[in-house]
Amino acid sequence: MFLAMAKKTFVQLVDDFSGDSISDGEGRTVRFAFDGAEYEIDLSNEHVEEFSNVLERYVRASRRVSGRRKTGGASAARNGGNSETAAIREWAESQGIKVASRGRISADIVEQYRNR
Template identity: 45%
Template sequence: MARRIVHQLVDDIDGTLLEVGEGETVHFSVNGVAYEIDLTNAHAEELREALAPYITAGRRTAASGSRTSAPRKRAARNSDSSAIRAWAKEQGLDVSERGRISAEVLEAYNAAH
């Protein structure tokens, strides 16, 4: 048995079926939220005309998803985690073989050394 999957685009404003080569998907963003909408050529033009005064008056920014504040710095890693894990096991503390060492274990290790 054969299966055929048909992908059809429909104008999101009026439900017009978009044939191959007709219409387009328009991408835009407002308040940091990205949107896309499938539109006939006429509706795409209407959207561009409606946004034109705002686009002209506005200024371009970096691509969406960019940070406006400085990136957070990662916490400094203790370079001797294997020694800390070994010490914690000797002390009977619960410590995993991999991953982050809990703050409690680190505090106990630092207090002892």
């Protein structure tokens, strides 16, 4: 007779700020980005609230530049372009701003177009 053995693995979330263990439902992983780098930090509910409060005034004064990142699929450039990109190029040329007919458009030009 052969007896199979079972293996159980438990994951314990630890608050990266305090080092304390976090019980189920008492914390979460927070994702954020700063200076082009993305980060994750595991925080208790108390520290999530503190983190949110610190960032809140900066977020209110900020401009959101994009939604969540898309995963998979082809980019707009590989799919033959984007109508907004064409409109930005046309607008830039009408304003006397030099912009290449292909490739990435600088963020400064895109911002000028959107704030016109």
